[in-house]
Amino acid sequence: MHSRAYKTLITAPPLLWVGLFLLLPYLLMFAHSFWIVRDGFLVHEWNLQNYHKLISNPLYVEVLLRTMRIAASVTLLSVFLGYPLAYYLSFHAGARKELLYQLVIVPLWVSYLVRGYAWKTILGSDGVLNGFLQYLHITHEPVGALLYSPFAVIVMLTHIYTPFVFLPIYASLEHIPRPLVEASHDLGANRLTTFLRVILPLSMPGLLAGATFAFVLSLGDFLAPLLVGGPSGTMIANIVQSLFGAAYDWPLGAAISVCILLITITLLSLTERFEKRWSFK
Amino acid sequence: MTRATSSAPPNSRAPILTACAILIFAFIYLPIVVLIVYSFNRDGVGGFPPQHLTLDWYRQLFADGAIWDAVLNSVIVAAASVALALTLGLLAALALDRADFPGKALFRRLVLLPLILPGIITGLSLLMFAVFVHLPLSLGTIFLGHGTALISVATTELFAGLQKIDRAQEEASLDLGATPWQTFWRVMLPSLKLPLIAAGLLIFTLSMDEIAVTFFLIGRDNTLPLEIWGRLRRGITPEINAISTLIFALSVALIVIWYRIRTRGLGTEPQDLLEQPKTQEQAA
Numbered sequence: 001m002h003s004r005a006y007k008t009l010i011t012a013p014p015l016l017w018v019g020l021f022l023l024l025p026y027l028l029m030f031a032h033s034f035w036i037v038r039d040g041f042l043v044h045e046w047n048l049q050n051y052h053k054l055i056s057n058p059l060y061v062e063v064l065l066r067t068m069r070i071a072a073s074v075t076l077l078s079v080f081l082g083y084p085l086a087y088y089l090s091f092h093a094g095a096r097k098e099l100l101y102q103l104v105i106v107p108l109w110v111s112y113l114v115r116g117y118a119w120k121t122i123l124g125s126d127g128v129l130n131g132f133l134q135y136l137h138i139t140h141e142p143v144g145a146l147l148y149s150p151f152a153v154i155v156m157l158t159h160i161y162t163p164f165v166f167l168p169i170y171a172s173l174e175h176i177p178r179p180l181v182e183a184s185h186d187l188g189a190n191r192l193t194t195f196l197r198v199i200l201p202l203s204m205p206g207l208l209a210g211a212t213f214a215f216v217l218s219l220g221d222f223l224a225p226l227l228v229g230g231p232s233g234t235m236i237a238n239i240v241q242s243l244f245g246a247a248y249d250w251p252l253g254a255a256i257s258v259c260i261l262l263i264t265i266t267l268l269s270l271t272e273r274f275e276k277r278w279s280f281k
Numbered sequence: 282m283t284r285a286t287s288s289a290p291p292n293s294r295a296p297i298l299t300a301c302a303i304l305i306f307a308f309i310y311l312p313i314v315v316l317i318v319y320s321f322n323r324d325g326v327g328g329f330p331p332q333h334l335t336l337d338w339y340r341q342l343f344a345d346g347a348i349w350d351a352v353l354n355s356v357i358v359a360a361a362s363v364a365l366a367l368t369l370g371l372l373a374a375l376a377l378d379r380a381d382f383p384g385k386a387l388f389r390r391l392v393l394l395p396l397i398l399p400g401i402i403t404g405l406s407l408l409m410f411a412v413f414v415h416l417p418l419s420l421g422t423i424f425l426g427h428g429t430a431l432i433s434v435a436t437t438e439l440f441a442g443l444q445k446i447d448r449a450q451e452e453a454s455l456d457l458g459a460t461p462w463q464t465f466w467r468v469m470l471p472s473l474k475l476p477l478i479a480a481g482l483l484i485f486t487l488s489m490d491e492i493a494v495t496f497f498l499i500g501r502d503n504t505l506p507l508e509i510w511g512r513l514r515r516g517i518t519p520e521i522n523a524i525s526t527l528i529f530a531l532s533v534a535l536i537v538i539w540y541r542i543r544t545r546g547l548g549t550e551p552q553d554l555l556e557q558p559k560t561q562e563q564a565a
Contacts, residue, residue, distance in 0.1 A: 003461065006461045007376075007380040007382075010372045010375040010376045010380060011372075013369060013372050014373035014376060014388075014392070015388060017369050017429070018369075018373075018388065018391055018432065021425060022392075022394070022395070022429055023391055024410060025407050025409060026394075028406060028410055029405060032409055081305050081308065084301045084305065085302055087298070088299065088302040089302075092298060092299065102537070102540060103306065106532075106536055107309050107310070107313065110313065110528075110529055111490045111506070111525070111528050111529070111532065112490060112492060113492055113506050113509055113525075114316065114525040115312060115313070117316070117509070117521060117525060118312035118315060118316040118525070120513070121316070121319065121326045121517060121522070122312060122315055128315050131329030131330075135330065159309070159312065162309065163309065213397065216397060216398075216399065217397075217399055219399065220398070220401050221399060221401075221493075222493070223492060223496075227513065240401060240405070241401065241496075244408070244497070250409070253405070254405070257406075260399065260402060264399070264402075268397065
């Protein structure tokens with residue numbers, strides 16, 4: 001129905017912009033990862049040295065493993081919090097459903113920094129939680145290990161990603177045809193069986209989407225460790241950030257970024273495949 | 282709402298589940314409540330219970346020039362990013378909906394990438410690009426980063442909006458002799474008004490809050506989140522609680538408006554932002 005000129009007019013500007021300011025920068029990062037720094041200058045000399053450094057330096061491997069552990073914990077915790085909440089809203093909230101749904105998405109858009117800062121004031125050694133514990137005479141001295149630890153990073157990121165995980169799970173629970181659930185009850189299945197055999201499998205695509213999202217974004221987070229993580233909570237993106245800052249080794253930083261990027265894209269395409277297989281038709 | 286009431290199975294009393302839901306809500310809201318309460322605490326952040334309520338921190342905040350300069354910078358960047366992202370996002374949504382071109386699948390993935398990639402990757406890529414083409418870091422580079430990354434949000438939101446509007450009106454307009462240009466301005470844009478406003482509000486909020494991409498593209502002028510970030514490193518005062526409380530109040534107001542508009546424009550169906558437009562592939 002539309003002329004070719006019209007189609008070119010709507011296609012060309014976004015294509016050009018995205019090509020120039022998104023694809024080109026990503027490709028540039030890829031290219032950097034094969035270059036090196038010599039005497040403080042970037043040299044466009046193609047080689048695999050950076051990737052070799054990554055594999056052979058135990059520090060990088062250790063931090064990457066720790067990052068994966070933190071991201072996995074955040075993902076698990078977010079699912080354990082997000083799923084029951086979504087289940088409750090979808091099946092038991094009744095008339096309050098709409099209001100409660102809005103209550104979950106409000107914090108979703110409340111500043112990342114504001115929420116991180118809140119945890120810093122809560123978990124600090126002279127923070128709110130320690131004040132509270134001493135007020136109740138549960139402890140008499142501040143519990144020191146709360147802030148500046150991987151634990152604090154996990155708490156903060158779980159707090160941030162729980163609503164993100166909630167959303168797709170809730171959407172997939174809402175899409176389950178209710179007669180299926182009723183049929184399961186009518187045929188004598190108890191609630192646990194109905195949940196395990198009907199609801200859980202049908203909500204798997206949402207669960208996977210949410211879990212992938214939480215994992216991927218935690219994997220590349222560098223702000224939470226800076227804010228509440230301390231030295232023991234350092235994650236892989238902090239190494240990248242320091243390589244781009246004081247350490248000045250952009251190519252090595254780019255190589256680590258490319259690894260994060262590859263892990264991300266692999267995970268995303270895997271879940272996309274699973275989602276297709278498990279989608280209810 | 283009919284769906285909501287009929288969905289509960291007959292045995293819908295679930296005390297344990299309800300208790301869990303309340304606890305999870307508490308976990309989500311507790312930090313925000315603590316933050317707000319301590320913005321009124323004279324003796325600073327921490328200590329329990331908070332005592333001697335005061336508005337001093339707010340007074341101090343309103344007299345703080347650096348914060349308001351940063352707010353102004355953030356508003357400028359956010360407004361410009363809304364304009365850029367909406368324009369290109371609308372075109373991209375139209376292109377994905379109505380045109381076939383080589384590399385379409387790749388284009389769709391690429392546009393959405395900043396939404397699902399950690400901010401550090403997008404931020405660093407753009408930093409390398411800026412250095413590569415000798416673009417000095419400034420509010421301009423931050424705008425470039427926000428505007429480009431948020432095309433993803435505009436595209437998904439407006440694509441969803443395009444699915445809902447009646448194509449017959451446009452066809453009628455074209456059949457009755459209007460040019461595609463006239464049809465675009467007089468038929469399509471008006472029917473996309475609500476999705477456009479909703480997407481604009483969302484992009485504005487996201488840009489005002491963005492920190493991971495901004496971190497690497499910042500020049501001499503701070504945006505609000507980076508100004509706060511800088512202060513956090515120097516130690517914490519309830520003044521930060523006060524500005525955070527204001528940011529919270531403002532985001533809630535914007536989000537409530539956004540949600541209202543969006544439900545009117547797109548229906549009550551909760552849409553996952555990341556849900557990829559699939560209709561075309563399935564049709565093909």
